[in-house]
Amino acid sequence: MKQNETNPTAATEGCATCTKQGFSPTFLILSTLFSVCLIVANLMEIKTVSIGPMTITAGVIVFPVSYIISDCIVEVYGFSRARFVIWLGFAMNLLVTLLFQIGLWLPGDAEWHGQMAMETVFGAVPRILLASFTAFLCGSMVNAYVMEKMKLASGTERGFSKRAIISTILGEGADSAIFFPIAFGGVLPVDTVVTLIITQTLLKTAYEIVILPVTIRAVGALRRVEARQQWSVADAENKISEKRTVEQ
Numbered sequence: 292m293k294q295n296e297t298n299p300t301a302a303t304e305g306c307a308t309c310t311k312q313g314f315s316p317t318f319l320i321l322s323t324l325f326s327v328c329l330i331v332a333n334l335m336e337i338k339t340v341s342i343g344p345m346t347i348t349a350g351v352i353v354f355p356v357s358y359i360i361s362d363c364i365v366e367v368y369g370f371s372r373a374r375f376v377i378w379l380g381f382a383m384n385l386l387v388t389l390l391f392q393i394g395l396w397l398p399g400d401a402e403w404h405g406q407m408a409m410e411t412v413f414g415a416v417p418r419i420l421l422a423s424f425t426a427f428l429c430g431s432m433v434n435a436y437v438m439e440k441m442k443l444a445s446g447t448e449r450g451f452s453k454r455a456i457i458s459t460i461l462g463e464g465a466d467s468a469i470f471f472p473i474a475f476g477g478v479l480p481v482d483t484v485v486t487l488i489i490t491q492t493l494l495k496t497a498y499e500i501v502i503l504p505v506t507i508r509a510v511g512a513l514r515r516v517e518a519r520q521q522w523s524v525a526d527a528e529n530k531i532s533e534k535r536t537v538e539q
Contacts, residue, residue, distance in 0.1 A: 317516050318368060322376045325360045326383040328353055333384060333423060337412060347494060355498040358462060359506050361435050362455050366448075367513045370439035377431045381424065388420060419474050426470035434462025451510060452503055456496065463495040464488075 332354035340349050357380065365373040391413040399406050437458040442448070467488040475484055499506075 321360055325357055325376050326380045328357045329380045329384050330387050355495045358434055358459055363510050365435050365438040366510050370435055373435040381428055422470045422473035426466045429469055430462045430466025433465045434458045437461050459499040460496050464492045467491040
């Protein structure tokens with residue numbers, strides 16, 4: 292065989308080994324989407340939006356999506372994978388924040404007149420960053436942990452809706468209960484901080500409930516995709532085994 296030709300058996304064997312060791316293209320896509328949603332949500336947090344009598348941040352529209360993705364990962368891949376994705380999202384968000392700060396610190400050109408606007412959008416008070424990172428990490432872990440424990444306790448894949456809603460209430464509750472006191476404690480009145488905690492938790496939970504039918508379909512689709520991928524790996528391994536037997 293020529294050196295520049297590809298060995299089909301070797302390629303198939305490599306693919307099977309990679310997938311058998313835990314690589315999943317679908318999981319990779321979900322991990323990337325989780326990190327992107329988290330980063331975008333934090334960038335959108337600077338804008339406030341009025342919905343009737345309530346004022347919320349624009350990030351509320353995107354941030355719950357990360358919880359939905361987390362629910363899907365826990366349900367299909369387990370808590371250990373979800374924990375990895377949460378830490379990955381945390382690390383990527385921290386990296387983006389640090390890179391933005393470096394960009395802000397760099398001296399601007401004489402023709403550059405957007406420093407104040409850039410600082411408004413990408414700059415952040417250290418206290419807010421601490422609150423955001425701590426709240427996200429704790430809230431996401433609580434959400435994933437509760438989801439997994441409820442599934443193990445039930446011993447079945449049924450009851451996903453109940454698990455998703457309860458884990459979201461506890462996860463979002465933990466997130467809000469950590470974020471607002473750290474970010475605004477001593478700045479806003481205590482009753483205002485408590486109101487913000489309750490409002491954000493209820494809004495994000497309501498978001499989860501409204502989009503729950505989509506989440507359920509997504510989980511079902513993920514299970515089917517992963518089942519097909521596992522079947523493909525098993526089929527590839529069988530072909531490799533048969534070819535080796537013939538060669539021997």
